[in-house]
Amino acid sequence: xxxxxxxxxxxxxxxxxxxxxxxxxxxxxxxxxxxxxxxxxxxxxxxxxxxxxxxxxxxxxxxxxxxxxxxxxxxxxxxxxxxxxxxxxxxxxxxxxxxxxxxxxxxxxxxxxxxxxxxxxxxxxxxxxxxxxxxxxxxxxxxxxxxxxxxxxxxxxxxxxxxxxxxx
Amino acid sequence: xxxxxxxxxxxxxxxxxxxxxxxxxxxxxxxxxxxxxxxxxxxxxxxxxxxxxxxxxxxxxxxxxxxxxxxxxxxxxxxxxxxxxxxxxxxxxxxxxxxxxxx
Numbered sequence: 497x498x499x500x501x502x503x504x505x506x507x508x509x510x511x512x513x514x515x516x517x518x519x520x521x522x523x524x525x526x527x528x529x530x531x532x533x534x535x536x537x538x539x540x541x542x543x544x545x546x547x548x549x550x551x552x553x554x555x556x557x558x559x560x561x562x563x564x565x566x567x568x569x570x571x572x573x574x575x576x577x578x579x580x581x582x583x584x585x586x587x588x589x590x591x592x593x594x595x596x597x598x599x600x601x602x603x604x605x606x607x608x609x610x611x612x613x614x615x616x617x618x619x620x621x622x623x624x625x626x627x628x629x630x631x632x633x634x635x636x637x638x639x640x641x642x643x644x645x646x647x648x649x650x651x652x653x654x655x656x657x658x659x660x661x662x663x664x
Numbered sequence: 665x666x667x668x669x670x671x672x673x674x675x676x677x678x679x680x681x682x683x684x685x686x687x688x689x690x691x692x693x694x695x696x697x698x699x700x701x702x703x704x705x706x707x708x709x710x711x712x713x714x715x716x717x718x719x720x721x722x723x724x725x726x727x728x729x730x731x732x733x734x735x736x737x738x739x740x741x742x743x744x745x746x747x748x749x750x751x752x753x754x755x756x757x758x759x760x761x762x763x764x765x766x767x
Contacts, residue, residue: 549726558700621722641734655746
C-alpha cells in the first residue's frame with residue numbers, strides 16, 4: 497500500500513485552493529487568474545503521477561491557451577454588468593447538490609472494496625511510446641479528433657463573426 | 665489512506681467545486697470555467713487509475729486523457745465563441761437576465 501505523500505497533499509491543496517478561489521471571487525479577472533493556478537496545479541499533479549507528457553500538455557493547452565482565451569472573453573465582455581451573487585435559495589441549493597454529490601463519491605472511494613491497488617506502479621511511457629501508440633492502435637480516434645478540432649475551430653470563428661457580417 | 669484513494673478524493677472535491685460554481689454563479693463565463701474544472705477532475709481519475717490500478721497496461725490512461733483534453737479545448741473554444749455572440753446580441757453575460765427570470 498502506497499500512502500499519500502506530503503508532495504501530493506501540497507499539490508492537491510494548491511489545485512483545490514485555486515479552484516475554490518475561481519468559483520468564489522467576485523472580480524472576473526481574479527477568477528481567471530485563480531483558475532489558471534488551478535489548471536497548473538492539475539498539470540503538476542499529472543507530473544507527480546508520472547505522466548510527464550500529459551503534465552506538459554495540460555500546461556500548454558490549459559494554462560497557455562484556455563486560460564488566456566477566458567481572459568480575452570472576460571475583457572471583451574467587460575462592463576456589461578457587475579457579477580451579482582445568486583439569490584440565497586439558488587446558492588444554497590447549488591451548494592447542497594454539490595456537497596451531496598461529493599459526499600456520495602467520497603464515501604464510495606473510501607469504502608469500495610473494488611479499489612485494489614496494483615502490486616507495482618504502471619511504468620511511465622516515453623514520448624516515443626505514446627507517439628507509436630497514437631499512430632498505431634489509436635489512429636482512428638486521432639483522425640476523428642483532428643476533424644472535430646478543425647470543425648470546432650471553423651464553427652467558433654463563424655459563430656463569433658456572424659454579427660459583423662449581418663451589420664454590414 | 666492510500667495514494668489512489670487520495671487522488672480520488674482530490675478529484676471528487678474538484679468536481680464538487682466545479683459543480684457548485686456551475687450551479688451558483690450568474691456569469692456565463694464562470695459557468696463554463698466550472699464545467700472545465702469538472703472535466704479536469706475526471707481526467708485526474710483516468711491518470712490515477714492508470715498509475716495505481718491493477719489492470720493498467722501501456723499508456724491507455726494517458727492517451728484517453730490526451731483525447732479528453734482535445735475535446736475540452738474544442739468545447740471551450742465553441743463555448744466562449746457562443747458567449748461572445750450572445751453578448752453582442754444582448755449586451756449581457758448574466759444568466760438570470762438571459763433567461764428572463766426575476767432577479
